[in-house]
Amino acid sequence: MLPILTVFKWSPDGGKGLARDMRARWALEEVGQAYQVRLVSFKGLKAPEHRARHPFGQIPTFEQDGLVLFESGAIVLHLALRHPGLLPSDPDGRARAMMWMFAAVSTVEPPIVEREQSEFTDRGKPWYSPERFAFLDDAIRARLQDLSAHLGEREWLDGAFSAGDLMMVLVLRRAEAPLLAEFPNLAAYVARGEARSAYKHAYAAQAALYAGGPPEDW
Template structure:
């Protein structure tokens, strides 16, 4: 569905992020969900720093994106927004009670079980790469990620989707697994690698990703180039 400035749904997104964050900012999860259920939406773009100002914190108290607004209701947290969309519109929730329960549990598993060690890895390899504790932590982080991926792989088995048909739970699981795509961790489990690839071929995902990437038309904040140069000088120590 096209991004429509007159749509009844409005989400927030950044107008600029570093290259390593493109395709990963969590507004993509919401865009994908809206595409799956066939809903137009508008986007209010925030320059870096504006998300911490009072006006945005009335919508998102932690000063992050995305947010979701419709008919006077405002939501934050990508998991809550995706689940709300799946409840509000048909297309992301299995029809049976059992299927709905499976979708919900895998949405929570993605955010509460799979994502935390993956974000620990991002913290160590990106934001804390220059700190002396990062390199020693990385093997332990990867071990925890691999354990969780093995468990998820075992449960998925030969199935296409965790809840029988593609659902909000799968959308969130794939969104989380994509964070480490190309690092050799997901690729160690062929059924998970195929699961991510299968999801990325969905027309709704392709449209959401294209619109997500097209929105990065802003400029970096002052001091970014120096920060990035320092970061890159240390990242080689973690490979």
């Protein structure tokens, strides 16, 4: 059976590839695994049927032969451990690739998502202010600065492209474009990820889904 991903029926980004199913889609393309998608509406995210797959009511989920996974990092790792192409073969290199996966979601992503969500959840709150967004931008900048210093002139985070790069590139894509542009080596790193054939296929697949605009019931 082909694996099934659950993805947004309508993505808040309208198909710019910022939703977390891009991580699973890109990984599936890198390892050459065909897949199906199941569309979930915003209302459907909180329905018992989807909650049984994802206790936190989000996307993506991954299902294959009775295994049900949520968390994009876990889905990418599952694919990386079972197919060649996303982890190096030497044990230390594998451990470091997994390390970068955790760094992406645990160290670099939180301030980026915090800022992004504040645009929506904090609107109308007394603390919604340019001063606060500048503060949030600085928190993102601190992470990007450290990552940029580590990356230097490297092509990828640790030798060959890995699941760690896949996760990091997609996390960085969620940062505001002007912020990312302050770190040219990170912007070029993201562009290298986007230039990969597997990325392009994954991007096109999700973009096609949302090209017609929001459906009536999303």
